[in-house]
Amino acid sequence: MQYLGVPDAVLMEIGSDLGCCRRALEDLGSAVIEACTNAMEHGNRLEDDKDIEIIFEIDFPRIVVTVLDHGSGFDFKGWKPPDELMRRRGRGILIMREFTDVMEFDHHQDGRFLIRLTKILDPAPEDDDDASGQPS
Numbered sequence: 738m739q740y741l742g743v744p745d746a747v748l749m750e751i752g753s754d755l756g757c758c759r760r761a762l763e764d765l766g767s768a769v770i771e772a773c774t775n776a777m778e779h780g781n782r783l784e785d786d787k788d789i790e791i792i793f794e795i796d797f798p799r800i801v802v803t804v805l806d807h808g809s810g811f812d813f814k815g816w817k818p819p820d821e822l823m824r825r826r827g828r829g830i831l832i833m834r835e836f837t838d839v840m841e842f843d844h845h846q847d848g849r850f851l852i853r854l855t856k857i858l859d860p861a862p863e864d865d866d867d868a869s870g871q872p873s
Contacts, residue, residue, distance in 0.1 A: 744769045744791050744802070755797055757858040764836035765800060765856040771829045772804040772852045780806025780850055790849075798860075803853045810850035813842035 745766035752762040773789060781787035787807045794801040816830065834840050839855035 741770050741773055744773060747793065751793065751795060751800065755858065756861050757798070758861050761856060761858045765802065765854065768833040768836040768854050769802050769804070771832050772854060775829050776804050776806035780808030798858045799855060800858060801853060801855045803851055805845055805849045805851045808850050810842065810844060
């Protein structure tokens with residue numbers, strides 16, 4: 738869990754190079770961190786010998802981030818949001834869905850479970866901070 742900030746840092750660097758809206762990158766970063774947390778905790782059961790793989794695909798203005806783990810996954814086709822939204826746990830899918838434009842679950846051809854998060858990025862507004870956090 739100590740490396741959860743790495744994918745977010747990668748996204749911020751990509752966004753800085755592309756000159757896109759910082760808020761959209763932050764949203765996607767939150768979703769990616771949630772996906773990685775779930776992959777480590779639920780997919781890999783926090784087993785140190787199991788890794789997760791994160792794939793970044795950039796086709797501006799679209800960024801797709803795929804997170805793969807070694808778990809069997811869950812019944813994503815039958816998943817329903819929890820009745821109690823204010824409980825401490827169980828809101829990760831809702832968070833990821835809210836912060837992305839497309840969220841897909843599937844199984845990789847090698848059997849690993851994956852989540853694919855897609856975000857369409859807008860260019861950084863001229864009067865806003867760009868992805869690097871510096872005024873435009």
